Amino acid sequence: MHEVSLMMSIIDTAVKTAEQEQAKRINRIALQIGAKSGVVIDSLEFAFEMVSKNTIAEQATLEIEAIPLMGECLNCGHQFESKEFLICEKCGNFAKVLSGQELNIKSIEVE
Numbered sequence: 001m002h003e004v005s006l007m008m009s010i011i012d013t014a015v016k017t018a019e020q021e022q023a024k025r026i027n028r029i030a031l032q033i034g035a036k037s038g039v040v041i042d043s044l045e046f047a048f049e050m051v052s053k054n055t056i057a058e059q060a061t062l063e064i065e066a067i068p069l070m071g072e073c074l075n076c077g078h079q080f081e082s083k084e085f086l087i088c089e090k091c092g093n094f095a096k097v098l099s100g101q102e103l104n105i106k107s108i109e110v111e
């Protein structure tokens with residue numbers, strides 16, 4: 001399960017951040033997950049429950065912001081949201097990815 005190893009590195013980063021701030025616990029971890037990042041948000045939440053056990057992140061709130069897949073047409077510049085393929089809805093040309101591949105830690109709150 002990809003989400004478990006991803007969450008392990010997120011918790012690891014959060015714990016290191018807390019140690020740097022000499023914090024006793026982690027209150028909140030906010031993530032940005034793109035629709036095309038390959039990560040299933042439900043699995044990530046489940047992984048968080050598992051991985052945070054017996055760490056200072058155990059009581060933390062996990063906030064996940066889902067970022068939609070957005071494209072910009074290489075031909076006409078039209079920007080649009082898409083579920084699957086990045087083909088312009090106006091002219092049918094290929095589009096480049098603007099967002100949707102994020103796999104970011106947005107913020108970590110410690111105490």
Ligand SMILES: [Zn+2]
Nearest residue numbers: 073076088091
């Ligand atoms: Zn177009």
